[in-house]
Amino acid sequence: MRFDKEAVDPGSKARAGKFYTAHGVVDTPIFMPVGTAGTVKAVHQRELIQDVRAQIILGNTYHLYLRPGLDLLKKAGGLHRFMGWDLPILTDSGGYQVYSLANARKIVKDGVHFRSHIDGGLHVFSPEGVIDIQRVIGADIIMAFDECTPYPCDYSYAANSLKLTHDWLKRCCSRFDETEGLYGYEQTLFPIVQGSVYVDLRKQSAEFVASSDRAGYAIGGLSVGEPAEELYAITDQVCNILPEDKPRYLMGVGTPENILEAIALGVDMFDCVMPTRNGRNGMLFTTEGIINIRNEKWKEDLTPLDPGLSNEISSFYSRAYLRHLIVSKEMLGAQIASLHNLSFYLWLVGESRRHILAGNFNVWKSEMVEKVKRRL
């Protein structure tokens, strides 16, 4: 997978670039909407393209493996065909969900034994198995199997976990290099830097991961409850070690503010459930700040959701109408809020890119951070 770095912001470490997959080119920095089980919740595929202007979406290996399952995905010719999405897809390795969702998990050298959160069935994820699963799913970018350490996490746990993650990475790389995609197009493997909030572990991990010589690298184990300062400090440290000429993906991050700050540190790719999950609960991210649409103050506000966005959804529906839908628990409320928030997130990374290319990202970012974090 080729990555062209097009520009670096003179006032920060922000980069603009493009990477090339079998399903199309992606402009960076980019945000990837989360399509957990083969669907970005409450959003049609065509809306992701036409309204959100998504260029790549994320699928969750754990969910897809359990439902619809590998037999059907293989029969369909992979996830792209199964869900009707022709643009790039990235899948996580399932590691995160095994820890956050599955029951009775037991980590052994071979991998993780766990019980499905759906029916209690017993399953095993191993580094090799997770590569095989992601070959069947057929995402353009697939992730190595890791342990995402919780926060807080004591040093010895983090150090031992990192050994395991690095051992698993070697096994993932071997399996990946020995196999081929099932559907005639190239897939790319991204390793993941772990090490919790420990500077020496993060250094060791970033160097180890960089030495695996892959087409892109991810930073995992952040945005799990640590203070924002730690998130930024670790991200900065790791970005300084990872190669300049490869895309960097900060997993599971974050708020609009987090994304702007991480772009300034040299991150190129993001994913987060926040725009859709918080949207379903009535939280709107806008160009002027954060709106809790359930608040009485929006009850009679007949102005558009966000006059600063040009997409059809954000200008068509009013705040009062969306509030009515969310308060009344109408599904259209979740649909509109998800579409709006995703559109805003894609606008945010698109504007970041525009300002990086124009050479004034850092100035714009400083103003923008103040706007996007305030509560309206």
Add this chain to the structure above:
Amino acid sequence: MRFDKEAVDPGSKARAGKFYTAHGVVDTPIFMPVGTAGTVKAVHQRELIQDVRAQIILGNTYHLYLRPGLDLLKKAGGLHRFMGWDLPILTDSGGYQVYSLANARKIVKDGVHFRSHIDGGLHVFSPEGVIDIQRVIGADIIMAFDECTPYPCDYSYAANSLKLTHDWLKRCCSRFDETEGLYGYEQTLFPIVQGSVYVDLRKQSAEFVASSDRAGYAIGGLSVGEPAEELYAITDQVCNILPEDKPRYLMGVGTPENILEAIALGVDMFDCVMPTRNGRNGMLFTTEGIINIRNEKWKEDLTPLDPGLSNEISSFYSRAYLRHLIVSKEMLGAQIASLHNLSFYLWLVGESRRHILAGNFNVWKSEMVEKVKRRL
């Protein structure tokens, strides 16, 4: 409101026509998607136009009165503006929901006292009040306040109820004739024929209602649990009494089969929650019959939802994908099923119209009824 009868099927009493409202022309026979609280559940407004090809939707006075409430609707300039729907709207009178949803209802000569199903608040619906409410909502077609009798219903209850409904109709007509629309366009009042399953009461009611000399008439109190034969017999009897040159609206009906049979009896307008409600539960109405998408037999069926429909949704998504979404309780499943079913219902009335205009409706209908009622 003008109604132009364009054709009558030579083999049945089916009619094709057009009626003209301030928000546009509607081709009949027509099906009206139900937009309970200012939203057709799980469907965007633009999807109703582009995919479903809806020409008119229905709003529920009871729901809209409680939420978002009249103050906000008035401030917005009526429901059309509040929800962003520029085509015609019909509102029911709230009578049906007062009986089916509200608590502690008490019918008095003046109207109905009830408690909101949302917060238990006390409210009164009177014939005059319901007209006033529908003036604020601003639907193009508004309904008289009636009592929708249950099934079964003993004769004396039905007879007394009918007296009340007729008394209320007179009061609705007076209030309607003394007032004007609030937003500068014309509204039209439809009276409702009641009388349960009693032929003499239905005759009396149809004659009384017809004598009110309105631009259209509705048949209520059916599809409440009675056998299909009673539904068709009463519909036939009432259609034979109602004027030929006015549209006839059979409220709350029904299955695709019910709709085809009622069109053959001379009904022009329909509404029903079935395509959306049953869709959310995984029941698909198709050109070949009824699919329960939860059934194991669709698990690996990668063919489109309904190859017989040309709309984008029904040909884009596969049965296996929709089954996965519905089984996984993903919102997109409800969205797709609702869009598909509504598209099918609009296709069904559109094809009916085409065959009426071509003079071969009855032949087509006989074949179609066999198809649409079978379980696939």
